[in-house]
Amino acid sequence: MLPSSIPSPPPAWAQFQLGPLTIHTYALCILAGIIAAVILTQRRLSRRGAESGVVLDIIIWAVPLGIVGARFYHVFTHIGDYFFPGANLWNVFAIWDGGNALYGSLLGGAVGAYIGCRRAGIRFWSFADALAPAMLVAQSLGRFGNYFNHELFGLPTTLPWGLEILPTDTMFPKDLPTGTLFHPLFLYEIVWNLTGVAIILLLERRFALRWGRTFGLYLIWYGLGRSWLEAIRIDPTSNAPFGIPANIWASFAAIALGIILFVVKTRRHPEPELSIYREGRGPKGAIEPEPEDATLGQSADLVDHEGKSI
Numbered sequence: 001m002l003p004s005s006i007p008s009p010p011p012a013w014a015q016f017q018l019g020p021l022t023i024h025t026y027a028l029c030i031l032a033g034i035i036a037a038v039i040l041t042q043r044r045l046s047r048r049g050a051e052s053g054v055v056l057d058i059i060i061w062a063v064p065l066g067i068v069g070a071r072f073y074h075v076f077t078h079i080g081d082y083f084f085p086g087a088n089l090w091n092v093f094a095i096w097d098g099g100n101a102l103y104g105s106l107l108g109g110a111v112g113a114y115i116g117c118r119r120a121g122i123r124f125w126s127f128a129d130a131l132a133p134a135m136l137v138a139q140s141l142g143r144f145g146n147y148f149n150h151e152l153f154g155l156p157t158t159l160p161w162g163l164e165i166l167p168t169d170t171m172f173p174k175d176l177p178t179g180t181l182f183h184p185l186f187l188y189e190i191v192w193n194l195t196g197v198a199i200i201l202l203l204e205r206r207f208a209l210r211w212g213r214t215f216g217l218y219l220i221w222y223g224l225g226r227s228w229l230e231a232i233r234i235d236p237t238s239n240a241p242f243g244i245p246a247n248i249w250a251s252f253a254a255i256a257l258g259i260i261l262f263v264v265k266t267r268r269h270p271e272p273e274l275s276i277y278r279e280g281r282g283p284k285g286a287i288e289p290e291p292e293d294a295t296l297g298q299s300a301d302l303v304d305h306e307g308k309s310i
Contacts, residue, residue, distance in 0.1 A: 026149050037135060074101040074104060126276035132217070136200075159181075220258035
């Protein structure tokens with residue numbers, strides 16, 4: 001039997017004390033997502049010939065810049081929450097209170113990953129392909145943090161899985177009665193993301209997608225789901241150019257970029273990806289396989305005009 005509603009966790013669950021430290025559950029969810037993404041991405045890269053631990057060399061750059069990008073994207077799409085008369089500007093940096101935008105983390109993390117890939121000798125798009133399904137897993141784990149923070153919910157609903165939100169919460173609409181249930185968008189996104197993991201892995205196995213095409217599929221899948229979720233989200237403080245929330249614009253951009261990336265990479269690289277390392281880089285002692293056309297050319301040079309082997 002389905003529950004009549006999904007209760008929000010008690011506010012005390014959002015944080016706890018560990019000696020002198022205050023541990024925020026939201027931060028633990030993000031950390032769990034990062035750890036899962038590192039493990040899964042390293043396993044996928046290792047199967048493609050990468051050295052052990054190479055992902056750590058890349059995320060040293062990607063994670064900090066991703067967090068910075070996520071926070072500042074959120075702040076600048078919610079100006080009214082942080083910049084008003086008497087506001088405490090230090091709240092701009094209070095990431096433990098929630099408010100870390102995925103699209104901002106993609107932008108900042110991409111810059112960091114590019115730097116890390118250059119230093120590690122890994123092709124950026126090869127790393128992005130390995131990361132794509134791991135990102136969806138990480139985002140799913142991170143969304144549990146929104147649940148503990150009583151955020152990321154949608155319009156009112158009478159469905160049996162409606163989410164309970166306390167009327168004392170900041171985001172609770174003032175014009176709705178106590179006891180109103182809301183769409184649990186965090187849960188919808190978790191289901192959408194995990195479904196995307198299964199679909200991407202299936203398509204990878206069927207079509208051997210490389211050269212950035214897997215990451216293109218990730219952008220398309222996540223952008224489609226997020227654009228729908230944002231359309232029913234209660235987030236009155238988000239900037240909305242032309243009446244459309246910023247995250248929907250960002251979702252449209254992600255879908256368009258994913259389509260362009262998939263089409264362009266398909267046309268430029270019909271050949272299989274033989275190495276994830278940049279030319280001249282790779283594990284010490286490893287011999288990179290020759291491209292198929294080069295191998296054929298060398299074989300032709302070893303045959304005389306009468307068809308006899310030299």
